[in-house]
Amino acid sequence: MAVAEPLAEATALVGLPPPVAGRRSGKARRLRRLAPPLAMAVVVLGGWQLASSSLSGGRQFLLPPPLAVWRVGIFDRQSFDALLPAFGRTAELSVVGLLVAVVLGMASGTVLYRFHWLERASYPYLVALQAIPILAVAPLMAVAFGYTFVTKLIIVVMIAFFPIPTAFLLGLKSVDPGQQDLFRLHRAGWLTRFWKLALPSSLPHLFTGFRISAGLAVVGAVVGEEFFQTGAPGLGMLFQQYLNYVEYDQLYACLLVSCLLGVAFYSLFTVASRRLFGSWHASAHADEPAARRPGR
Amino acid sequence: MSEALLASLPRAAGLGMRGTERSGLSTLSFREVGLVYGDGTAALEGVDLEVAPGELVAVVGPSGCGKSTLLRLASGLLEPTSGAIAVDRDQLGYVFQDATLLPWRTVRANVELLAELHGIGPARRRALAEAAIELVGLRGFERHLPARLSGGMRMRVSLARSLTLDPSVFLFDEPFGALDEITRERLNDELGRLFVERGFAGLFVTHSVQEAVFLSTRVVVMSARPGRIAASFPVPLPLPRQPECRYDPTFTAIAREVSAVLREVS
Numbered sequence: 001m002a003v004a005e006p007l008a009e010a011t012a013l014v015g016l017p018p019p020v021a022g023r024r025s026g027k028a029r030r031l032r033r034l035a036p037p038l039a040m041a042v043v044v045l046g047g048w049q050l051a052s053s054s055l056s057g058g059r060q061f062l063l064p065p066p067l068a069v070w071r072v073g074i075f076d077r078q079s080f081d082a083l084l085p086a087f088g089r090t091a092e093l094s095v096v097g098l099l100v101a102v103v104l105g106m107a108s109g110t111v112l113y114r115f116h117w118l119e120r121a122s123y124p125y126l127v128a129l130q131a132i133p134i135l136a137v138a139p140l141m142a143v144a145f146g147y148t149f150v151t152k153l154i155i156v157v158m159i160a161f162f163p164i165p166t167a168f169l170l171g172l173k174s175v176d177p178g179q180q181d182l183f184r185l186h187r188a189g190w191l192t193r194f195w196k197l198a199l200p201s202s203l204p205h206l207f208t209g210f211r212i213s214a215g216l217a218v219v220g221a222v223v224g225e226e227f228f229q230t231g232a233p234g235l236g237m238l239f240q241q242y243l244n245y246v247e248y249d250q251l252y253a254c255l256l257v258s259c260l261l262g263v264a265f266y267s268l269f270t271v272a273s274r275r276l277f278g279s280w281h282a283s284a285h286a287d288e289p290a291a292r293r294p295g296r
Numbered sequence: 297m298s299e300a301l302l303a304s305l306p307r308a309a310g311l312g313m314r315g316t317e318r319s320g321l322s323t324l325s326f327r328e329v330g331l332v333y334g335d336g337t338a339a340l341e342g343v344d345l346e347v348a349p350g351e352l353v354a355v356v357g358p359s360g361c362g363k364s365t366l367l368r369l370a371s372g373l374l375e376p377t378s379g380a381i382a383v384d385r386d387q388l389g390y391v392f393q394d395a396t397l398l399p400w401r402t403v404r405a406n407v408e409l410l411a412e413l414h415g416i417g418p419a420r421r422r423a424l425a426e427a428a429i430e431l432v433g434l435r436g437f438e439r440h441l442p443a444r445l446s447g448g449m450r451m452r453v454s455l456a457r458s459l460t461l462d463p464s465v466f467l468f469d470e471p472f473g474a475l476d477e478i479t480r481e482r483l484n485d486e487l488g489r490l491f492v493e494r495g496f497a498g499l500f501v502t503h504s505v506q507e508a509v510f511l512s513t514r515v516v517v518m519s520a521r522p523g524r525i526a527a528s529f530p531v532p533l534p535l536p537r538q539p540e541c542r543y544d545p546t547f548t549a550i551a552r553e554v555s556a557v558l559r560e561v562s
Binding site for chain 2: 176178179181182183184185186187188192196197200201277279280282
């Protein structure tokens with residue numbers, strides 16, 4: 001089933017080829033670009049409908065048909081009034097968390113790149129940090145930091161952090177050796193080499209990390225909210241409420257909306273990366289015919 | 297690239313950074329240079345080589361004989377384990393096997409890079425880049441990104457980049473090896489004229505005997521394991537060389553001799 005978990009959704013999206021640069025392209029090309037995902041949506045919705053109607057009447061509440069989710073979960077006045085602010089709060093939490101993860105991730109990636117011994121010393125622990133089961137330590141953090149926004153933020157950062165330094169470091173270390181020779185030959189200092197060579201050439205890697213982290217940040221936000229159940233309700237808290245009241249139409253709506261958040265982040269980074277390095281990095285033209293003419 | 301242009305443009309446009317005191321100083325010399333790697337492999341042994349201004353020495357040899365290593369040593373990217381190398385490293389140009397352009401920079405920004413690294417201001421940098429771009433015949437392509445250029449054009453950009461600093465010692469590491477023959481011959485012509493005009497000391501590594509003889513004033517053949525100089529042939533053909541000189545009896549005779557030695561040492 002497609003509506004499984006935001007995480008699965010996000011990772012599946014990461015595997016897709018990035019959308020094509022559309023600056024010069026007309027409507028026709030944009031349509032051709034959108035057609036495959038739209039067709040897929042039809043297939044998924046159809047499958048969903050089929051699966052739902054194949055359930056016996058007593059169990060259909062487990063997987064309400066898409067139309068019911070739309071009518072009761074989203075289009076309904078009361079549901080919508082609960083959903084919209086919750087969406088906003090979860091968006092805020094994940095955006096702030098993602099920003100913190102980006103800043104911390106890039107900073108630590110830079111430091112690990114600068115001091116190679118530090119990389120060797122701390123990398124195993126980074127991996128270990130990544131393996132911490134967040135739900136297990138969440139109660140501990142609640143005791144330590146209280147049931148606050150900051151505690152939820154820490155959970156988001158812990159979940160979203162890892163891909164950024166990893167991808168960044170990989171990018172920084174994949175600089176073409178010939179280009180490095182060139183800079184060394186002209187006695188460029190570390191900072192110059194970093195700023196003018198390593199950083200720009202690492203951007204495609206870095207943005208892959210961003211995109212993965214963006215999906216994870218949404219997961220982290222929802223998990224954090226669901227666990228703490230305090231403050232103004234975000235999607236995670238709403239989710240838990242609907243679960244308690246067996247309002248599964250609304251529950252699925254909630255899920256869909258959090259997926260939407262992940263997709264929105266992903267698209268944002270895709271657009272940004274196309275702006276930043278779409279003109280020179282092959283990944284931006286991966287699914288495009290090679291007929292781009294030189295000149296502008 | 298027209299000859300009239302070559303004669304008039306470069307110094308006037310400010311390409312010359314040192315003025316005129318070029319002769320005498322800028323020799324590249326290897327004295328008994330050896331290089332042994334950490335695992336005991338001898339890469340080079342007893343290399344004696346002198347390249348004076350106005351001399352272009354071509355190095356040919358079987359693959360793995362240490363031709364490129366010679367250039368890395370000359371440039372200081374590698375240190376020899378024995379012997380000495382004398383060269384003014386501030387006056388060094390190095391054209392790599394790949395164009396090594398920064399893909400996110402336009403042609404102009406790529407050509408400006410070295411001046412930028414040496415702390416030259418934007419206005420002067422720009423002037424240097426414009427002149428060098430003109431010199432390699434890439435005018436009109438200043439705003440293009442490397443990905444949109446052909447292999448030959450990329451190599452020209454790489455050449456232009458080195459020219460901005462007007463080096464008095466020029467190292468070439470098989471720069472045209474990946475190009476098709478027609479492009480290669482054309483770039484050989486242009487490099488030949490550039491050499492006559494600038495009078496640098498050049499060390500040119502190549503796999504092609506034809507290219508070696510056509511470009512150089514002397515061809516050096518290296519043998520492998522450990523790399524050492526096996527033979528040296530002066531090329532007394534007049535400069536600048538015309539494309540037809542490839543069919544000159546002197547040319548073919550030298551090429552034949554070089555090939556013979558090359559077969560012997562391979």
